[in-house]
Amino acid sequence: MGRAAGPGDNDRVTSAEQQQPETPRKRTGRRPGGADTRRTVLEAARAEFAARGYEKASMRAIARSAGVDAALLHHYFGTKDRLFLAALEVPIDPRVVVGQVLAGDRATIGERVAAFVLQLWEQPETRDRMLALLRTAATNEQVAQLMRGFMTTELVAPAAVELDIPQAELRFELMMSQIVGLAMARYVIGVEPLASADPAGLAPLLARTVQGYLAEG
């Protein structure tokens, strides 16, 4: 099962190769011009982690994709772990969002949640972060635990406060499991026609399922 045509086999070459063979070009030392290398590295890392998961995304590959030596990643981030965490760092506070989306007419809660989630997964940065998490959690207990903790304290707990239904935690988690499964089927496994389906077409079907879990006892 060697690498043959993996996901993310896009030969990403970001910022390298703007050097003519004219000047002999010293290779080592600080670069002129304050390029935001750190940001470039983080973007390359995010893409690589999303496409291959933590273990298969090598420091060397990330470095190459960022047009940089691998040792530089260690210079900036120390270890691969810390680069991973830095690449996945998410700016928003999920508790707030959960509150906003769940609050409101209970008869249309399915529509609102479905629309919000589908739109989230359409944004490339968010999608990459979530794909990296999902792909990694599948075989890395440490990251699975991270995800479990995040879900429980940042999503389930606030949601259970907002919802006033029996088995709120279980039902909300079943709803989340549908989201996770949709992501797996659509983006990881890529089964058709689901993988290419228009989000707008998915929305009502997903909405009905969410509605079943979060309302209508």
Added chain:
Amino acid sequence: MGRAAGPGDNDRVTSAEQQQPETPRKRTGRRPGGADTRRTVLEAARAEFAARGYEKASMRAIARSAGVDAALLHHYFGTKDRLFLAALEVPIDPRVVVGQVLAGDRATIGERVAAFVLQLWEQPETRDRMLALLRTAATNEQVAQLMRGFMTTELVAPAAVELDIPQAELRFELMMSQIVGLAMARYVIGVEPLASADPAGLAPLLARTVQGYLAEG
């Protein structure tokens, strides 16, 4: 993110260590007594692949767990790929099962599918095979492709024939995505209370969702 306390960190020691330091014990060569070593190896492999996924399950670890030298696995199966496939080989014909479960009263199709699926995942051998596939497909495009093909030709296509609803493929795949997501949340991420929930308690909630996808236009 080194190995710290991964899933499947059970220190499996299957058949090794029944040798006293009494006799000097020659270590090489064929063993006396026709033990079914091949079967032992396959079981160890299945457990390891299920717990860690293809790439993290090392030949050496599988061999150790089977109480055998790693070279023996190559003797029997050639490559790691082929051992993986041999360990996952499934005896039943899914097309038949799909037909049986889907046929019948359309008003209770959700119950039947939910019951069948939940029972499938309760059987350890089936669960191990599916977990190995799922964990591996997350980061291995080759296996993802295998799974995609299997789903399409063995599950979706037969199901679409049986069901006479619009968007049959899409709806059936959404149903499957709920199954996959449930497995991820329950067995891989292990979020509570879902992970420890009684299958009997899950059944009606899952049934309702399935019913929504496969019936009730």
Added chain:
DNA sequence: CCTGGAATTCATCATGCGATGAGTTTTGCG
């Protein structure tokens, strides 16, 4: 009983990985 083949292990190779430390070049502060 003898012999060929199957079962099993040992020693070893090449490869890719994360990490480290030393060296070089540029920036920016005083």
Added chain:
DNA sequence: CGCAAAACTCATCGCATGATGAATTCCAGG
């Protein structure tokens, strides 16, 4: 201007992995 710190690369280490080939031991057919 001078110089310390930051940015950046090179060479290299140690480790784990999948794979291979030779060597050893046992079983079964003649």
